[in-house]
Amino acid sequence: MNQTTETTTETTISHYLCIGCPLGCRLEVEADNGHIVEVRGFTCKRGEEYAKQEHTEPRRMVTTTVRVNNGIWAKLPVKTTAAIPKEKVIELCQQLRQVNVTAPIHIGDTILSNVFDLGVDVVASRDMPTDQN
C-alpha cells in the first residue's frame, strides 16, 4: 500500500502504513491547510503518535558505508547518531560516497560531524583494524 494524498479543497487525507507492530494498521491523517484535523485507523497510542510524526516531520536513521583505506575490509559501516529528516537521506549518502577514511578506526569515531547543522553526527559502527597483509 503506497503513501498517497487525496485532495479536496484545502483538506488533505494522507495514508500511512504503521510500522509499530505486525498488525500494520492503515493510518489516515486528515489535515486542513497543513494542520492535522484528525488521525484515524490506529488501534494503539503508538500508532497515533507515529501517524502524526510521519505526517509532520518524517525522520530516518541512516546506515551506509564509507570507503576505508588500509582496513581489513574495503568499506566501513557508519550510522547517524539520530534520525534525520527523510528528505535529507539521499543527499547525506551522496556526501558520504565522497568520504574516505583510513584504518585503524574505532567504533564510535566521528566520520562527519553535525550534518546539515542538525546536531547529528555520522559515526563508525565498528572497529576497523589495519590490514596486516
Added chain:
Amino acid sequence: MITESIKHLNNNYDVVVVGGGPAGMAAALGAKESGAERVLIVDREKEAGGILLQCIHPGFGLQHFKEELTGPEYAQRFLEQAIAKDIDIIADAYVLDIDGDRRVKLMSGSQGVQVISAKATVLAMGARERTRGAIRTPGTRCSGVLTAGLAQRFVNLLGFLPGNKAVILGSGDIGLIMARRLTLEGVEVAGVFEIMPHANGLNRNIVQCLQDFNIPLYLSTTVVEIHGRDRIEGVTVAPVNEHLQPLADQSWYVPCDTLLLSIGLIPENELSRQLQLRIDPVTSGPVVSSTMETSINGVFACGNVVHIHDLVDFVSQEAILAGRNAGFYVTGNRPPTDNIRLIPGENVAYCVPQTISSDREHTVYMRVRRPLKESILKLGDIYEKKLRYVFPAEMVNLKVKPRFLQNFHGEALTIDILPLE
C-alpha cells in the same frame, strides 16, 4: 581491538564451536559459563562476526541488549565478551570433518590441515541462500544474476556495486533491505517482485526501503525468463494465478543489468549431513533435543544451521543454551534426558526443539503455515494460549513450564495453531 586469530592451536579443547557468527559466539560464551575451560571458535572468514558483518542496518539487539544496534555493533559486543572470557578464535579456517571420536579436522591458511580433539562440539554454521537453481528460472545463463545476500557482501564489505539497474525477486527482508541499500549507493531499482499475494518482510521495511524511495512492489508477480547473452539485459515478469502459475499472456519486459534473488534461506547443512545427523525434513537442519544436542552424543547445534531465524536475539538465546549444555556435557552435569516428543500439528510447519523433558522450562520455537489474525495455540490438551496476528515470516515462541506437564504422562504432544472462532 578485533583480536588476531590465534597463532598456535592447542591439540585438545573442551568445546569446539564451528562458526563464529552470532550463534557461534553466543554458544562459546554459554560453554564457558557452564564450566568448559578450553573453548575454540573456528570461522572461515577473516574475522568472527558471521553474517552480521554485512548487515549494516539497525534492528538488532532490542531484546538481548535492550538497545537498537546495527549488525556490526551486535557482533562486536559478543566478540568483546568472547575475548574477555579467553575464548580462542581461529579465523580463515574451515572445518572439514568431525569423526566419531570428535576429532575435528580443520584447514586454515595459516596452519594448514590440523586435527584437534574436542570433548564436545557445537555446530553453528548458519545458513545459505537459495539460488536460481532452486526455482529453475528459464532463460540464458548470463552474469549479473546473484543472491541478495551476496550483493550485500559486495556492497558493504568488498566495496563494489553489482550493477546499475536492478530488479529484485522476493520481498523478504533481505530483498527489501537491498532495495534501499542499492538506492542509497546510486543504483536504480526498477522494482521488487513477489510471487505471493502479500509482502514477506516487516512493515517497517516496506515503508523505509520501498515507499520512501518510490520503488514499486509487484505482488503475485514473478520473473519468468532471464534475457541477455554475456550479461543480463532484462527479465520477463508475469502475474501469477492463485496456484502461483504464471499467466504468460500478461507478461511484460523489464530491462535491467542485475537481478537479485531473495528467495529464501536454508541451513548450511553439509557438515550435518556428512556426520549423518538425523535431519528434520521441514527445517533441513538437524533434529535437536531440548539441550540443542543432535542425534550424535556430544554434538550440539544452534542458530540458523538448525532452523532459519528472524531475530538475532533469539539466535543468541538458543545458542547460549546450546553452549551451556555442551559445557555441562564436558563437566558431567547433564540434565535429564527428554521424555516427550513434540509433533507439529494443525497449521504448524515445524517446532524446535523436537523433544522436551518435564523437569524444567523450555522455549519452543515454531512457524505457522498460514497467517491468522486471531488464533489459539494448543499444546495437546494440557495448555492453550491466545495469539494475535501469526504469519509464516515471524517465528512464534512458546514457554513450556513444568507445571503444564505435571499431570501429563504421555510420550508425545501435538502443537496446533487454530483460528479463534
